[in-house]
Amino acid sequence: MADADEDTTRSPATGAEQIETDLSDETQDFRLLNHLNFLTDTSNSSLPRRGEKDFEPNPTEFQADVLSASRQAMHNALSYPRIHAPKNQVVAFYSPDGPIPPPAHPVREPLEAVDEYRKTSNSEPKTNPSRVSEKGVGVSAEACVCVPSPKGTYFKSMGQADRWNRIWLLPEEALYMLERGSLDIRWPQELTGSVDELSIPMSLQAAYTCFIGRGGLTLERFSVYTGLKRLGYALIRGPGWDDQVDEASNAQDRALQLNPTQRGPGLGGIFSRLFEWIHDPLSTASTTTGPVVGCGIHRSYADVYRKLAIIPWYDPVTPQPNLEPSAPFRVVYHIYKPSTSYKKTAPPPPDFRIAVLSTREQSTLPTLTQLSALLHSTPLVPPHGEKMNRMMYMRLRHGYRNVILAIVDQGVVSYLRVGDAAFGKEKLFENVKPVAGTKRSGFSKKSKGS
């Protein structure tokens, strides 16, 4: 009794320690930043270690001094300016109306349309991001920042080039780059009424004002985008970005996703059923007239167990009726690990798919309908590989479809991975011989059978 209790109390404690070692989990003491000499040397800046905190305030002067030093350090770190050295300054222009041809080329719409920019940026144009702008620039209509002479490595994974070799950035891309100090965005000259060459640089505040809320970019979505970009992931918008459903493209996606699932396991299923039917000497089994396993000679436990499995179970590979994922449970970003070689013109299949929720708008877990609609909007990724074949619990954890929920609580992001596990597919009774020699062959047979 005492032992059991100790065990249970110990396990949450170790979990807590793991949580606490995640540095981004808690407010860090900004004094630690003082050890970083980024002003003089940016090359070898490694992160400082987490500092010791006190238990509670006491009236000592020492504590007051430490606190004020911490605050001073925070103040200094936060007031570091975003400066652009002339050599690697990248200048961009904000285009409130979306992509437009360069001024030297014939412009179909008069520039006075710019006056309407408030309305357009507020009313969240409901166009598909993949749909190309009508003005013939050849980039997404959601793009709103133009980089006339792009340089640097960032444009390898961000932006879209138009016919004039300018790069157009989506709002989140532009804001991310401005925030990290890599892009100098200017107000359009028509807007600020400047007559000479000089244009006013956009402040961080102005950039947030203009880009957040534009074309479906909520602050939560941006927090997820920028948080993952900071860690080195590449992100592109997913099919669920727009809350409005685009029937045609969705149907196409669905067909693409469903076809392999229908073919593979469908055929296999028929085969195994046929096989079972031919091979089964116990077809006399019936719950109304006799024992579940049927009368007759039982040669192996496996057959008996298989007969006993009368409770229907959920098989994730069977095709489901078309469900439309409802907002906010929709895939809004495709994510690529830093190790994945990512090409923006031909993005490979993503490593992760993510849906973004805000706790202030969605305070409950998704319902089964919402969750299965979301899961079925992702392709079937059955567990495979040598390790997965060997380890059942890894298989269960991996699931057959998976999606990540990013839950944002007032700027604090937590990630949950939801996998569609198939417990019915794991026949424990086939897994009876843990002897080292026969283990491998037994397992590989089973993986084929399922």
Next chain:
Amino acid sequence: MDSDPPLPIPISYISNRYLLFSIDAVTYLRREHHICGVLIGTLPQIPQQNVFLGLPLELMPEEARLLVDKGVACIVDEAKAHAGMRSLLEGDRARYLRDLESQGQHAMRLQSDRKEQKREEALKKLDEKKAARARNSPSASAQTESSAAIVDIFNSERSNGNTSRDTSTSTASSRMGITPATSYPPLPPPSSTLHLPPPSVPASYPLFAHLHARGYFLSPGLRFGCNYMAYPGDSLRFHAHFLVVSYDWDEEIDLMDVVAGGRLGTGVKKGFLLGGAEKSKQEVENEADRVDSVRAFSIEWAGM
């Protein structure tokens, strides 16, 4: 750092969220009003990490409401305020650009000074090394003299080359581009016509205001499955003491929630705090009375 920004502090209302962009406002509110918020921006000096984040600071609606009710802050509709970019006066615009230019030049000068300093230090070290080597070498005095002369020649040449290079770079591009944090200036301070009504707050607000009034620093609590985390002092220096969950006074509380919260809280060395306002909204004239009627209970897993 101790400079107080002019009151009321404008809180930017952007796309249903409350943000702060001014560093002075952030430190002032933290120091004087125990409002921490959550930093959500990238630090330009170390952009590839998530441990230390920078401006802007996101405020919970509760925090924004508390500040507005105290008269310390006001809510500004930034989308409307930034429409003012179109009607900037020519003089203001020119002055602003001049300011930015001089700031850029200043930054450039600072950086080139620093470079210069580093270079000189490196050169000095090199000279010292050479001198030490010359002293150690057992060769004749004449030889060392001549080599010293050669070194001198090299030195002078090198310094000449450097000065010429310096001047060329400084003439080619004399200033840094600057991305300012806020839009005020060039925009004039937001007029009261742009102020929005106080933010609407969730039902947990009375408990939030109650704990805040008792000196606790509060932050969003999703990571620990609660409404708020309560810190005994500034979260820069202290760990949280309580996981705070708010309930309505007559609300039935699921025992499982209490067990789960109590065990989680004890596991992470924090108390599990339940609380709520005794008076309902209908019983009182204003929110402040509800805040006074809040009662809180702390639950600890005794593990007997």
